[in-house]
Amino acid sequence: MKAKDASEEQLKKDLAELEELYGKYKAKHLHLNISRGLPCKEQLDLNAEMFHILDEKNCVAEDGTDCRQYGVIYGLPECIKLFSDLLHIPEERIILGGESSLNLMYDQMLRIYNWGMLGEKSWSRQAFELSAEGKKLKWLCPVPGYDCHFNLTEALDFEMINIPMLETGPDMDMIESLVKDDPTIKGIWCVPQYSNPTGTVYSDETVERLAKLDTAAKDFVIFWDNAYAVHHIYKENVIKDIFKAAAPYGKEDRILYFFSTAKITFPGSGVCMMASGDEMIRETKQLLKLQIFSHDKLNQLRHVKYLKSPENIISHMKKVAEILRPRFDMVDNILREGLRYSDLYTWVKPDGGYFITVDTYKGTAEEIVTMLEQDGVKVAIVASTYPYFHDPDDTNIRLAPTYPPIEELRTAMEFFCIAANLVGIRHILQERGAL
Ligand SMILES: Cc1ncc(COP(=O)(O)O)c(C=O)c1O
Known part of the structure; x- marks a missing residue:
């Protein structure tokens, strides 16, 4: 169901619940950053051998x-x-x-x-x-x-x-x-x-x-x-x-x-x-x-x-995929479970790469990112996925699941979903003149 089609009473009930939930996460005084598309430590550790592969007799x-x-x-x-x-x-x-x-x-x-x-x-x-x-x-x-x-x-x-x-x-x-x-x-x-x-x-x-x-x-x-x-x-x-x-x-x-x-x-x-x-x-x-x-x-x-060899690179990347898959699964599950109404955000689970992008309710992405950052979680750089940092619909947020420790990623994503629902519903109520 779309939030746009929900009753005012229902949306206000949702909003009250979400504000309470948001407050609980805010009270944790988090300091998390999931905005950077970096490899995590486990991925880097796969390459430990690289430090021992060359020496002065072996560089020809x-x-x-x-x-x-x-x-x-x-x-x-x-x-x-x-x-x-x-x-x-x-x-x-x-x-x-x-x-x-x-x-x-x-x-x-x-x-x-x-x-x-x-x-x-x-x-x-x-x-x-x-x-x-x-x-x-x-x-x-x-x-x-x-x-x-x-x-x-x-x-x-x-x-x-x-x-x-x-x-x-x-x-x-x-x-x-x-x-x-x-x-x-x-x-x-x-x-x-x-x-x-x-x-x-x-x-x-x-x-x-x-x-x-x-x-x-x-x-x-x-x-x-x-x-x-x-x-x-x-x-x-x-x-x-x-x-x-x-x-x-x-x-x-x-x-x-x-x-x-x-x-x-x-x-x-x-x-x-x-x-x-x-x-x-x-x-x-x-x-x-x-x-x-x-x-x-x-x-x-x-x-x-x-x-x-190419074959060795492909098998190395399979190990990388094993490290990344639980992270992408987790982000996808949290987004799915956290979604209250189908028009509050959409995303696509990619087959590969380093990112998941979310499109939030029109006109809310900047508010969501800024609000979360003020409350300790940096999820993205506002509008960074558009030239001139100008996202015309103000909807796009790039999430980078690859880097943070997995439990930090979980907390950040849960907080993100609460914020995306909350800001989206608030906007819909404002559009109706109900707030
Ligand atoms: C699409 C794309 N190109 C290039 C780079 C940077 O690659 P390099 O470290 O080789 O400069 C990145 C890093 O995130 C990227 O996402």
């Missing part, structure tokens, strides 16, 4: 490279091969970065911003020229999405356009109609598998349509951030290969594919990679020479020795 790569030394700027061949075998991308299309894919995305964005790509003017020049007409370059942002992506395109002064996320991925009809005649739209953020935060897995049709997208801009790019490619929890989804889909149309160079081991081994100490078409890789390699002699090859070697 397969081709004899001494990994303590400068050089091998684009990454150790055996580490490139590991990513290539795992993700089915040809080795020559892969460049390794440092410890963070976000850093690599930043670098790639800035490279195109400063130098342009495939013979087109740099984005900075194009932005400067457009500014004379009071216009900006634009960027497509599937929403809800990842705040770090949006922060970067905001900092570069792109006008960000919200693209609704459907069950199949971003709304392709909208994307196709926007990009076909507007050369100022330069790119799109995509997290195609278990997207942050909705857990969406892009359908084959979505991947196909993105791969062949007809754009007015010759320098349109797809930032394909496949951060959760192997983070299955309930089901091993496989998405369509975007490079293969783009090949018949000659559009591989616009795909900028990112991946990292941040949430396989250690965040902040992982290895990341970028892949693209031949020409984009050639241009990127040229520019990379201005930037660095080599990334951390010891870390690359450590990862190869530890992760060994």
Whole structure:
């Protein structure tokens, strides 16, 4: 039943009960934080062996490279091969970065911003020229999405356009109609598998349509951030290969594919990679020479020795899934049991990834998050899943079940449900003029 259809008397009764319950949780003086998408200690502990895998006699790569030394700027061949075998991308299309894919995305964005790509003017020049007409370059942002992506395109002064996320991925009809005649739209953020935060897995049709997208801009790019490619929890989804889909149309160079081991081994100490078409890789390699002699090859070697093979990575991720599954089950159960009326919040249990998003009753998300934070539980950053921190319907909250100790997660989620019910019912009563 919907709260909207419930009687005023019933809702007031609910409200009184919820206020009492809320008071009980508030009186516990909690200090909990479930807003961060970090691996928990048990997940990190799985990788203890990594600390013992390299020593001074054991730091030479397969081709004899001494990994303590400068050089091998684009990454150790055996580490490139590991990513290539795992993700089915040809080795020559892969460049390794440092410890963070976000850093690599930043670098790639800035490279195109400063130098342009495939013979087109740099984005900075194009932005400067457009500014004379009071216009900006634009960027497509599937929403809800990842705040770090949006922060970067905001900092570069792109006008960000919200693209609704459907069950199949971003709304392709909208994307196709926007990009076909507007050369100022330069790119799109995509997290195609278990997207942050909705857990969406892009359908084959979505991947196909993105791969062949007809754009007015010759320098349109797809930032394909496949951060959760192997983070299955309930089901091993496989998405369509975007490079293969783009090949018949000659559009591989616009795909900028990112991946990292941040949430396989250690965040902040992982290895990341970028892949693209031949020409984009050639241009990127040229520019990379201005930037660095080599990334951390010891870390690359450590990862190869530890992760060994795609099969081993998949079996490692099964262990990670065993740690994460009880957490996701618990959040899902608490949300289900706590829901008083079907219109107070909705959520989807994802097949994998790191997050569960909840959509609360329209116009209440900020109030719920702020209220809980004041009372000791940080569940999310207000509106962080939307560009400019502006959630037009004020409904979306990203929950991150992966990190806190499980009992803390339980308490935080119970408190969250009470708050979401309470604020939702209060709003409905206010809309009726009954409060
Ligand atoms: C979609 C997505 N991309 C990238 C990252 C960051 O990855 P890295 O640690 O490799 O920079 C995250 C981390 O939460 C993420 O959710």
